[in-house]
Amino acid sequence: MTNKASLKTFLARKELGIFGLLVLLCLMTSAQNPNFLRPENLQNMARLTGIYGIFSLGLAFVVITGGIDLSVGAVFALLGVAIAMLLERGTPPVMAVAITIGLGAAIGVLHGILVTKVKLQPFLVTLCGLLVYRGIARTIANDETKGFGMAKGFEWLPPISNSNTLGIPNTFWLLILVASVLWVVLHRSVFGRHLIAVGRSEDAARYAGINANSVIMKAYIICGVLTGVAAILLAFFTNTVGPATHGNSYELYGIAAAVLGGCSLRGGEGSIVGVVLGATLLRVLQNLVTLLHIPSSLEFAVTGAVIMAGVLTDEILRRRRKA
Amino acid sequence: MSGISKRYPGVVALNDVSLTVMPGEVVALLGENGAGKSTMMKILGGVVQPDSGVVTIGGTPAKPASPAAASKLGIAFVHQELSVLDNLDVAGNINLGREPSKLGMLDVPAMHAIASKATKRVGLDIHPTTPLSNLPIAHRQLIEIARALAQDAKILILDEPTSSLTPTETATLLDLIRELKSQGVAIVYITHRLGEVTAVADRAVVLRDGHNAGELAKTELTHDRMVATMVGRNISGDNSYVPRTPGEVILDVKDLTTLRHPMGKASFTLRAGEIVGMAGLVGAGRTELAEALFGITPAVTGTISLSGIPLSITSAQVAIANRLYLVPEDRRHHGLVVSLSIRENISLPDLANMQSGGLVNRAKEARVTQERANALTVKAPSVEMAAANLSGGNQQKVVLARWLALSPKVMIFDEPTRGIDVGAKDEIYKLIRALAADDVAVLVISSDMEEVLRISDRVLVLRNGEVTGSIPRCDATEESILRLAVHHD
Known part of the structure; x- marks a missing residue:
């Protein structure tokens, strides 16, 4: 495969639209406010993009199965509280991290069982999860804000979220790593192929001898693990975890990133590069609202409008291709 | 008009x-x-x-x-x-x-x-x-x-x-x-x-x-x-039929019941190199029987033996592992993932043989699937074309191509030519005969009486989930089949 061809596959038609939109927004913002291109601003955006990108990718896997996970934000609160309390009690930091990610995986397993074995609808399962996890987080934290203080005994942990390597935030490096692995998993592995098949037509996949339940289960576990990783990064980024509000509505950003990145909510379609671009776009949008002095009360409206524009453009392009 | x-x-x-x-x-x-x-x-x-x-x-x-x-x-x-x-x-x-x-x-x-x-x-x-x-x-x-x-x-x-x-x-x-x-x-x-x-x-x-x-x-x-x-012509008897001597019993089904017909016990055998038609009215439980044999909806009771070994077919994976394959009735929803390409559809159940370390060997996949598509003369500009854009006959060939490469022992066809035009039908029949010539045991479920009479060496008739008769080709007529298929009120 030549370089040109691989670049072409890398940025398939699907991602071109959102890539164009991203470039457009960046150009527009930097023209209006040169601060956009200042290293600190770019670093800050990249740091958050790293965190958002990681859990958006996890969500994307669930979306590709035709499912959805509404509980991500509540899981952030639960796991954020969990790691803070574990460290507070002097749990060895490596252990605390492992337990937190393990909890994320366990939540994925639970969702997977309820969806594949009990045959409940993913929307319902994770909607209940959203309420339950938030409630548990608030209860175990006594509704008190948890924090990491001076990080005594685990001084190496906060910098994973807050420092840079070679000028690039560590969270962004982590995103690159995660995205590269998942790119291979989704676009090159047998599991990825099975995932696409199951997401588009579970019946047809079963008739081809694919264990559809196991494929869907794995997608939920991937989502759980990545939510766990992002939960730790987010907790150290904010440095305090208020169980009632921490992570509120983050799942919607993840779903938006997945959809902007070319995942169909009907399942069976998705692109890793697209999702990363989608997550980046959402961060740039938030930055744009601040830098262009748009009233912050309008932030959600702007975000919503741009997502709608992106999805509409995609739909129009798709119809034109078909015709 | x-x-x-x-x-x-x-x-x-x-x-x-x-x-x-x-x-x-x-x-x-x-x-x-x-x-x-x-x-x-x-x-x-x-x-x-x-x-x-x-x-x-x-x-x-x-x-x-x-x-x-x-x-x-x-x-x-x-x-x-x-x-x-x-x-x-x-x-x-x-x-x-x-x-x-x-x-x-x-x-x-x-x-x-x-x-x-x-x-x-x-x-x-x-x-x-x-x-x-x-x-x-x-x-x-x-x-x-x-x-x-x-x-x-x-x-x-x-x-x-x-x-x-x-x-x-x-x-x-x-x-x-x-x-x-x-x-x-x-x-x-x-x-x-x-x-x-x-x-x-x-x-x-x-x-x-x-x-x-x-x-x-x-x-x-x-x-x-x-x-x-x-x-557009007078249908004459099918002259291309060549009698075959079937081999040993490959599939032996005893007292099989399905959810749809818990009281109807189906028993029958299939021999190597034999094409057995299965007729019956709509609702007789033919598709349910096929899906039970293929493990989609496992049988409720009964035994299924393959070459004398009893099997518990609890999922399609078990059936496939034992080289028993199904070409399902609903091509667009069960047979294929129509949004995927011909290549991806053919390789879907066989990716295990086209991978190393969990990653798909794309060169091998492309080569092997192209060969399989060519062998069945799937008419498409490229194997990268989405299965959705193929004609019914070519879609059916893609489903077949998927299984033929996995050396079938038993092939079950459920309405293999539904929605397929006359020319392509003949090609499908040829492929079915070729399978039998290779000693595969073939079961063809069909509501098309002409089809059943044309390709079967023997006709099984199903009624309410029960096999009510096995008619050798020489005695099979529309009347003899219908008599066994309808209820005697």
């Missing part, structure tokens, strides 16, 4: 086709699958628009631009697949889309009045509040017709209305058609059951490959004349 033409990408569905129906007349529209019957009726029903040609109703040109517009013109379409909603009651279905209302609220008494009147016309004595889900299939079909009548249809299109009815129910429906005819309704009747045509039609219009192939008057509506006109 005259001079109707309709083109789809790659195919001319209709080419200058004409059809007239008089009030109080029943015209049968005949033709093989793909002859253009459905397209013709979709145009009349406003579902699709013709590229050229005119529709005239009562002397005035009409343009059914949408199903709603067609309905206003007095055209009612009773579809082959039931399109009633089983979450509504009888009145809700009959009034669907035309609900009488007062200030935006449903006018329930009016709905009930309309429904009662319409159900009486189709000879059903049932309360308007009966939930559809409580009605047997035959009654649902009658509700569909009642719905059409409730809108004062002048032209009624019936598309295979009897395909899911028992003989008694069919007789009732035919009586109803005669009654409607005497009320002056113009009826277009589409069916593959030629006996019904003889019984009820005044005239038949035959389509073939999107052309008018001929018109038959009432006196000409004999089975042979109709078939000859549809096929």
